[in-house]
Amino acid sequence: MHRALAFLALAAALAAGPAAALTPPELAKVVATIDERQRNSGDWKALCYMEAKEKGKTDVVYELVVYRRDEDDKQMFLFTKPRAEAGKGYLRIDKNLWLYDPAVGRWERRTERERIGGTDTRRGDLDESRLVEEYDAKFEADEKLGVYGVHRILLVAKPGVDVAFPQVRLWVDQATLNVLKRQELALSGRLMRTAYYPRWKKVFSPSKGADVWYPEEMRLFDEIEKGNSTLILIKEIDLRPLAANLFTKAWLESKSR
Amino acid sequence: MAPRRDAARVLLRIAFRNLLASPVRTGILGAIVLVGALIVVVGSSVLDSIDRGMRTSIQGSLGGHLQVYEARSEGALELYGGLRGESLLEPIEDFSKVKAVLEQVPNVKQVVPMGIDQAMVATGNAFDLALERLRGDVRRLEAGEDGPELRRDYAAHAAHVRRMVQLLRDEIAQAREISDPEGREAAERKSEWEALQRAATDAFWRDLDRDRYGSLEFLENRVAPLAMDTAFTFLRYVGTDVDAFFRAFPLAEVVKGERIPTGQRGVLVGKQYAEEWLKLKNARRLDQIKDARDRRGKRIADDEELQRWVRENRAGIREILLQLDPIRADALAQELRPALGAPAAEPLEALLGRLFAATDESFDGQYRIFYDVVAPKLRLYQIDVGDTITIKAPSKSGYFSSVNVKVYGFLQFKGIERSGIAGMMSVLDLMSFRDLYGYLTAEKAAEIRALQKSMGAREIDRERAEAELFGAADGALVGEARVAEIDEGALVKRREEERASAADLAAHVYSQEELEHGVALNAALILDDPRLLRRTEGDVRKAIADAGLGLKVVDWQEAAGLVGQFVTLLRVVLFTAVVIFFAIALVIINNAMVMATLQRVKEIGTMRAIGTQRRFVVTMLLVEIATVGLVFGLAGAALGAGVVWGIRVAGGIPAVTDLLYFVFSGPALFPRLGALAVGGSLAVVLLVAILSALYPALIAMRVTPVEAMATED
Amino acid sequence: MSIVSVEHVSKDYMLGKTVVPALRDVSLAVGKGEFLSIAGPSGSGKTTLLNLVGCVDTPTAGRVIVAGQDTARLSERALTELRLRTIGFIFQSFNLVSVLSVFQNVEFPLLLQGGQTRKERAERVLALLDAVGIAEHARHRPSELSGGQRQRVAIARALVTRPALVLADEPTANLDSETGGNIIDLMKEMNRRDGTTFIFSTHDPKVMAHASALVRIEDGRIASREDLDAARLAGGR
Numbered sequence A: 001m002h003r004a005l006a007f008l009a010l011a012a013a014l015a016a017g018p019a020a021a022l023t024p025p026e027l028a029k030v031v032a033t034i035d036e037r038q039r040n041s042g043d044w045k046a047l048c049y050m051e052a053k054e055k056g057k058t059d060v061v062y063e064l065v066v067y068r069r070d071e072d073d074k075q076m077f078l079f080t081k082p083r084a085e086a087g088k089g090y091l092r093i094d095k096n097l098w099l100y101d102p103a104v105g106r107w108e109r110r111t112e113r114e115r116i117g118g119t120d121t122r123r124g125d126l127d128e129s130r131l132v133e134e135y136d137a138k139f140e141a142d143e144k145l146g147v148y149g150v151h152r153i154l155l156v157a158k159p160g161v162d163v164a165f166p167q168v169r170l171w172v173d174q175a176t177l178n179v180l181k182r183q184e185l186a187l188s189g190r191l192m193r194t195a196y197y198p199r200w201k202k203v204f205s206p207s208k209g210a211d212v213w214y215p216e217e218m219r220l221f222d223e224i225e226k227g228n229s230t231l232i233l234i235k236e237i238d239l240r241p242l243a244a245n246l247f248t249k250a251w252l253e254s255k256s257r
Numbered sequence B: 001m002a003p004r005r006d007a008a009r010v011l012l013r014i015a016f017r018n019l020l021a022s023p024v025r026t027g028i029l030g031a032i033v034l035v036g037a038l039i040v041v042v043g044s045s046v047l048d049s050i051d052r053g054m055r056t057s058i059q060g061s062l063g064g065h066l067q068v069y070e071a072r073s074e075g076a077l078e079l080y081g082g083l084r085g086e087s088l089l090e091p092i093e094d095f096s097k098v099k100a101v102l103e104q105v106p107n108v109k110q111v112v113p114m115g116i117d118q119a120m121v122a123t124g125n126a127f128d129l130a131l132e133r134l135r136g137d138v139r140r141l142e143a144g145e146d147g148p149e150l151r152r153d154y155a156a157h158a159a160h161v162r163r164m165v166q167l168l169r170d171e172i173a174q175a176r177e178i179s180d181p182e183g184r185e186a187a188e189r190k191s192e193w194e195a196l197q198r199a200a201t202d203a204f205w206r207d208l209d210r211d212r213y214g215s216l217e218f219l220e221n222r223v224a225p226l227a228m229d230t231a232f233t234f235l236r237y238v239g240t241d242v243d244a245f246f247r248a249f250p251l252a253e254v255v256k257g258e259r260i261p262t263g264q265r266g267v268l269v270g271k272q273y274a275e276e277w278l279k280l281k282n283a284r285r286l287d288q289i290k291d292a293r294d295r296r297g298k299r300i301a302d303d304e305e306l307q308r309w310v311r312e313n314r315a316g317i318r319e320i321l322l323q324l325d326p327i328r329a330d331a332l333a334q335e336l337r338p339a340l341g342a343p344a345a346e347p348l349e350a351l352l353g354r355l356f357a358a359t360d361e362s363f364d365g366q367y368r369i370f371y372d373v374v375a376p377k378l379r380l381y382q383i384d385v386g387d388t389i390t391i392k393a394p395s396k397s398g399y400f401s402s403v404n405v406k407v408y409g410f411l412q413f414k415g416i417e418r419s420g421i422a423g424m425m426s427v428l429d430l431m432s433f434r435d436l437y438g439y440l441t442a443e444k445a446a447e448i449r450a451l452q453k454s455m456g457a458r459e460i461d462r463e464r465a466e467a468e469l470f471g472a473a474d475g476a477l478v479g480e481a482r483v484a485e486i487d488e489g490a491l492v493k494r495r496e497e498e499r500a501s502a503a504d505l506a507a508h509v510y511s512q513e514e515l516e517h518g519v520a521l522n523a524a525l526i527l528d529d530p531r532l533l534r535r536t537e538g539d540v541r542k543a544i545a546d547a548g549l550g551l552k553v554v555d556w557q558e559a560a561g562l563v564g565q566f567v568t569l570l571r572v573v574l575f576t577a578v579v580i581f582f583a584i585a586l587v588i589i590n591n592a593m594v595m596a597t598l599q600r601v602k603e604i605g606t607m608r609a610i611g612t613q614r615r616f617v618v619t620m621l622l623v624e625i626a627t628v629g630l631v632f633g634l635a636g637a638a639l640g641a642g643v644v645w646g647i648r649v650a651g652g653i654p655a656v657t658d659l660l661y662f663v664f665s666g667p668a669l670f671p672r673l674g675a676l677a678v679g680g681s682l683a684v685v686l687l688v689a690i691l692s693a694l695y696p697a698l699i700a701m702r703v704t705p706v707e708a709m710a711t712e713d
Numbered sequence C: 001m002s003i004v005s006v007e008h009v010s011k012d013y014m015l016g017k018t019v020v021p022a023l024r025d026v027s028l029a030v031g032k033g034e035f036l037s038i039a040g041p042s043g044s045g046k047t048t049l050l051n052l053v054g055c056v057d058t059p060t061a062g063r064v065i066v067a068g069q070d071t072a073r074l075s076e077r078a079l080t081e082l083r084l085r086t087i088g089f090i091f092q093s094f095n096l097v098s099v100l101s102v103f104q105n106v107e108f109p110l111l112l113q114g115g116q117t118r119k120e121r122a123e124r125v126l127a128l129l130d131a132v133g134i135a136e137h138a139r140h141r142p143s144e145l146s147g148g149q150r151q152r153v154a155i156a157r158a159l160v161t162r163p164a165l166v167l168a169d170e171p172t173a174n175l176d177s178e179t180g181g182n183i184i185d186l187m188k189e190m191n192r193r194d195g196t197t198f199i200f201s202t203h204d205p206k207v208m209a210h211a212s213a214l215v216r217i218e219d220g221r222i223a224s225r226e227d228l229d230a231a232r233l234a235g236g237r
C-alpha cells in the first residue's frame, strides 16, 4: 500500500515533468533540508587545504584546521602549513574576528568580511549553513546543471540580517538536495562570486545521531577579479568534542608557543 | 669705411626719430616687449630656484645622484610613489654583487641599498590597546608571576578599562535616546547594551580575578567593538642599510630618540608623518591653529577653518578622557583647575572643555597649558619613540608577513621638515624590510609545490568548470566519509631553530655581510663630484653591462617620478605661456610695423629715389624695432630683477602645499636672479622683435622710387 | 653732347587687362646746361617721361641713356647709385623726411654718398641753404615751414650732391603762383650758376616762359620742341 502510494507520487512527479515548480512549502522544505543535513549539533573539526590562484602571481596554499562550535557561534582557523604560516590563526567570537600571528605575538581585530589568509575564502564558507535563518527563498526554475536535474532557487537576505552577500542563487540537486552551485550577488544584483560543490560527503555524527553532510571540494571563482579562484578541500573530519577553552585567545597562543 | 659710418649714423638717427615721432605706437610695442622680458626673467629665475630646491630635496632625502634597479621591472622607479601606489620593481636578488661592481666605478662614492614600500601598522583602537595591556598583565599572572609592581600595573590597567567602559556607556546611553531601532536590530542593540551594562557593574570588576581570561574575552568581544575606532594606519618606509643611509643623505636627522644601532632591527618614523597621522588629533589641531596664527597671520575670530578646529577640539575631548586612568585623570583635574582658574569642584571633562574653547586672546595661554600640564600625562603619538610596532604587509609570495620593530626615533630631513613628500617617509632596517617583502625563495616555492602535490589539487578551467564537474553521472557527487582524529599539536610543531622569538630578533645584531647579501629593490648612488653626473651615468651603465647585472640606471630626477616631473611640468607651462605670449606679441608688433611702413611708403619712396639702397631701408626698419626690443627688453629685465629682489625681501614665495614645500626645499622659495635668465630674456625679446619686423621690412623693400612721385590728395 | 638721350622709347601701363600706352616712340635729347620744360595736357605722359629719365622706371621699348649710361643695362643697385650721384629730384609735394631737420634733409644725400668730412658737409649744406635763402631755418623741421620754404629745401637737397641733372615734376603745382614763380627763379639761378641741367614739367605757361627749351607732349608723343632761348635772343635783339 505504502509502496503503491510512493510509486504513484513518483509517477505524478515525473508526469508533471520539468515544468513542475516547487510549491512554497516544498521550497521551504528544500532550504531547510540543506541546512539540516549540514548541521552538526556538537563540535566540529576539519583538516582543510586551501589554494588561491591569482592572475600573474604565485599560488598561495595553506593547510589549516577549522574548528566550529555552532551553538556558541564560534569558529577558529589554525594554519599548519606552509611552515612559515604555521601557528597563525583566526578566532571568531560573534562578530569579532581576530587574527593572530605568532611571529609578532599580537592579536589584531579584523572585519568579518576578511579574506581568509589573503585568499577568496570568507569565514562563512567554512561555517554552519543558516539559510533558513538568514534568507527568504524564491523558486526560480527547474533545470539541468551538467547531467543533473536541479532546482534553481534565489535567496534574498531577510531585512536587518547582516550577511556577506544580500542575494544568493543556489542550484540544488533534485535527487540528493545537495547544493551544487552557488552564485553570490551584491545588492545591485551584480555577480560577485560563483562557487561549485562537486563532491559531498556524509559522516555519522554521534552527537546529532544522524549523518552530517559536508562539501569535500569547494571551488570559488571571483567574478570581479576574473581569473582569481580559490579551491578548498576538506580532507578529514573529526567530530570529537573540543576542549572547552578552545575558542579563546589563550588556547591559540598556546598552540604556537 | 667712412661712407658706411655716415650712412649708419643717419640711419640710426632716422630710426630713433621715427620711434620718438609716434610715442603711442612705440609705447605699446615697448610695453609688450617689457612684459615679455619681465615674464621670462621672473619665470626662469623662479624655475631655476625651484629646480635647485628640488635637487636639494630629492638628492638629499632619498634620490642621491643616480639610482639603479632591476631592468626587468614592470614599472619605473618612483621614489615618492606614483599615481598607482608603489613602483612595481623586480628585486635585486643579491645587493652585494651590485655594490661590488658599482663601487669600482670612478666618481661613485657610495652605493646605498633601498627598498621602498607601504605597509599596515596596527595601532588598535584605544579600547583594544587598553585591553591588550591588561591581557599582558593577566598572561603573566596566570603564568604564576606575581609581585607588587605587577599587581599595581594590573590594577591601574583594569581601572583604566573600567573607566573606558563607563565613558562608552555614557556615550551610548545618549545615542540610545536618539535612535530607536526595530526588530532584529533592536534585539542586537539591546544585547549590546546589556553587555555594556554588565561590564559597568561593580560585580563584574569585583569578580575579575575569578575568571580573568573569561572577563577579558567578554570585554574584547562584546564591549570593545562598540567603541568603533580606527585600528590601523599605513606606514611608508624605505628599507635600507641605516648607517649607509645617514652617510649618504646628510639632510636626514633624528629629531627625537636615536638612530637605529648598527646592524639592529628598528624603524625611524617620519616626523611629519607622525605629526599628521599619529599625533593626538587635539594636539595636532592646536599645532595647526598656532601655525596659522603665527605664520599665516590668521585669526580665530575671522577664519572659518580655525573655528572649525576649535569646535572639533571640543568634540575630541573624549579621546583624551579615554586615555586617562582614574588616578591620572584626577591628578590632571587638580592641576588644571588653578591653571584655568576654574571652581574647585569642576570635573575634568568641563575643565578640558574650558581649555579647548580658545579665542584669539586666550589661545596662546591655553596652548601652553596644554603642552605643560596635559600633554605629559597623555600619549601624544599613537606610535612613539620606544614603542615596538607590528608592521604587516602582503608579501611578494602572496602571504602576509608581519614584523615587530622598535621605534628608535623620529626622522626628518633638514630644510624640508614639513614636506609631506619627504617627511612621510620612515626608515626601516633592511632585514625587517626583507621579511616584509617576503621574496619567494626557491626553498619556499618548493615547499608550496610539494604541498599542492600532496593534496592532489586539480586545476580546472573556469569556462569549462560546469562540464568538468557535473558533466558525467559518475557517482562522485555523494560519498561517505569516516571520522578521523586530527591532532593539531603535531601539525603545528615547528622546527626549533625557526622559533626565534620576537625578542630574539630584536636583540640580534646583523653583520654588514648579512645586510648586504640579500634582496634590495633599488640602490642610490652618491657621487664624489655631482657635476660629472652624466659621465658617471655612462660609466655605471657600462660597468653594469660588463658585469651582466641587468640593471637600469636613472638619474635622480627621473627616479623621483611624478614629483621629479613637476619641474618639467612647470617648465612646459612657463614655456607654453611664453610662447603664446610672444606669438601674440609677434602678431601685434608685426601689425604695428606694417601699418607704420605703409604710412611711410612715400617717404621711403623718396629716399629710394634720391639714392638710398634697399638695404638701407630694411636696416632702418630693423634698427627701429631692435631698438625697441633692446631698450624695453633691458627695462623689462631690470624690472624682473627688481621683482625677484622684491620677492626675496618680502620673504620669498610661501610653500602653501606639501608638494611646494618639497620642491622649494623649505617653507619658502627665494628665487635667485640668473645671468642666463637676463641674457636669455633679452635674446628672446630681440629675436621675437626682429622676427616680427621681417614682413614689414619686406614691404619696405618692395617700395619703389615711383611711389615718391605720386601726388597726395 | 647731351646728358640725357631718350631713343624711341615707349611705355605701356597695364590697367587691368587693357594696355595704356603712356609714351609712344618718344625720342628726346637734352643737352648739358639746358633748362628744359616739358608741357602737355594732363595724362599726356610728362611724369612717365621724367620717371624714365630719372631711372625710377624702365621703358617698355627703346633706350634711355643718362650721363652716357644705358639705364637698361644697369642693376637696381647701380641705378640707385646713378640716382644718388648724377640726378637730383624735386618733387611736386616736396617729399622731405619729416623726422629730419632742414639741415639734415639736405645733408642726407651727402651722407649716403659719404666720403666727406663733417665740416665739408656742413659748409656745403649751409652754402646751399644760404643760396636758396633758408639758412635761418636750418634747424627747423619741415613741418614748421611753408610750402615754398619746403620746396626751397627740396631744391637744396636736389643740388647738394652737385648732380649733373635735376628732375622736377611740376615743382610749383602745390604752390601759389607767386611762390611758384620764386621757385622757378631759384631753379633758374642754380641752373645758371652751376650749369646744372634741369628738366621740369609744368602746366603753368608762366613757368614755361622761363625755360630755355620747351617740349610739348600730347597723347604720349612729342608734339613739338621749341628753343626758347634762341627765340628770346632773337626777339630781344
Ligand SMILES: Nc1ncnc2c1ncn2[C@@H]1O[C@H](COP(=O)(O)OP(=O)(O)OP(=O)(O)O)[C@@H](O)[C@H]1O
Pocket (backbone or CB within 6 Å): C013, C014, C015, C020, C021, C022, C040, C041, C042, C043, C044, C045, C046, C047, C048, C049
Ligand atoms: N601706374 C600707372 N598705371 C597705369 N596707367 C598709368 C600709370 N601711370 C600713368 N598712367 C597713364 O599713363 C598716361 C600718362 O600719364 P602721366 O602721369 O605720365 O601723365 P601726365 O602728363 O603726367 O599727367 P598730369 O599732368 O595729370 O600729371 C595717362 O593716361 C595715365 O593714366
Ligand SMILES: [Mg+2]
Pocket (backbone or CB within 6 Å): C046, C047, C048
Ligand atoms: Mg604728371
